[in-house]
């Protein structure tokens with residue numbers, strides 16, 4: 001396409017937007033509203049995600065080892081558990097280390113643990129354990145089961161059969177918390193995407209109606225263009241320019257509003273009297289990190305919706 | 321197909337199908353066989369509803385023949401691809417009965433429009449538009465809006481616009497329908513002048529007098545059929561009209 005033709009088409013699109021300004025403003029308004037709701041939903045979803053990520057760092061599971069478990073079984077577990085599927089980190093806490101941990105916990109009163117201290121101390125009532133954290137917390141229940149079965153060992157009985165024991169006599173896992181978090185994250189992201197889709201469809205309909213009005217207002221011109229031999233692509237272009245410009249303007253406005261509100265919220269949370277919220281504030285994605293993707297997403301969303309709305313409204317008018 | 325055929329109809333039938341079969345099918349044209357040579361000047365004559373506009377629509381590929389084949393400027397329109405239709409139309413200059421000018425554009429802009437939307441560089445537009453306006457005798461009115469011009473002048477703008485792509489064929493639908501009788505002679509003389517430069521001209525009209533006055537080949541359509549084809553005036557033709 002020639003530059004002069006391109007300039008002509010852009011001028012046409014712009015001209016029709018201006019002469020149709022009421023409809024243009026109305027569709028910009030609706031699109032901005034849709035983008036804002038979508039943006040808020042997405043920001044909420046990513047921030048909840050970030051908070052859940054943070055909470056998930058506390059996903060430690062404790063596998064307590066039965067004192068009667070044979071040493072070779074425990075040695076074997078020390079080698080195998082860190083390599084097991086979905087295990088991010090595995091630490092062995094010996095009975096003596098457990099005492100030292102407890103002493104640390106007790107602080108000034110740590111001395112009460114003196115009687116139990118020392119490697120191989122027969123008095124020590126605390127069990128040895130494995131502390132394990134997972135890569136994928138959503139699979140916690142299954143993983144715990146699988147790891148627990150690794151603790152099984154068989155002891156031959158007198159009658160020739162074997163009795164099966166498990167080296168782990170107790171397991172502490174925050175299964176419930178993790179499944180709540182995982183569900184929370186899933187719900188938030190479903191709602192977010194649901195909104196994106198529903199509002200996307202609404203926006204397409206609104207834009208395509210605006211364009212349809214423009215097409216209607218210019219149907220004679222379109223008819224003439226067809227008879228003097230303009231290609232469909234050429235006839236369509238001004239409408240695409242119009243639709244995409246509406247999309248882009250809406251995206252910029254929505255970025256300004258949502259981005260501004262986010263910045264304001266961030267500043268408010270950083271105030272000293274809001275420090276009780278510091279747990280959330282720490283997880284809140286910083287403004288400068290979200291503003292780029294937000295503006296990009298809005299532009300992409302707005303412009304493609306403008307284009308799709310356009311395409312869906314002018315197809316039938318070109319059938320001459 | 322010999323290369324001198326500009327337009328050829330072979331056993332053409334056109335049926336308009338009623339929407340959702342509520343209305344009956346209408347056979348607008350049937351059994352049409354004819355050819356128009358390069359450089360010919362032809363009248364297509366017929367009553368209202370005879371099928372004249374349908375004939376034009378088939379040439380412009382606004383409608384597709386239900387049966388048979390239509391050739392225009394060497395192209396078989398039953399096989400033409402959708403994206404080639406614009407290029408077919410650039411070779412067909414059309415002057416509509418209602419002129420179809422854009423009211424918000426000057427005479428110059430209306431003519432230039434046809435070149436802009438077909439991707440022609442501005443330099444060429446600046447040279448070509450004044451030239452075609454001078455051909456139709458409207459150089460002095462280039463910057464007038466259609467509503468400031470008489471019917472005859474508007475029609476000449478429409479003709480100038482039809483000429484911008486130097487098409488080998490010019491088609492005029494009822495060119496005398498909306499203007500005074502003296503002016504209609506004027507436009508016909510313009511068309512003859514263009515024809516004398518080698519352009520094929522097809523004039524659609526229901527005015528028997530007009531066809532008779534110019535003593536040109538006349539294709540007479542009645543109830544969708546070509547009932548006569550020869551140099552006017554015809555006794556037979558007069559009986560119909």
Ligand SMILES: Nc1ncnc2c1ncn2[C@@H]1O[C@H](COP(=O)(O)OP(=O)(O)OP(=O)(O)O)[C@@H](O)[C@H]1O
Nearest residue numbers: 336346348366367368369370371372373374375526
């Ligand atoms: N799009 C259409 N759908 C259905 N029927 C149509 C359509 N266009 C034309 N017809 C019918 O086909 C027949 C021929 O119409 P056409 O327009 O070709 O006549 P015409 O000779 O141009 O008449 P006029 O001199 O009044 O313009 C008429 O009976 C008309 O009602």
Ligand SMILES: [Mg+2]
Nearest residue numbers: 369372373374
């Ligand atoms: Mg007609």
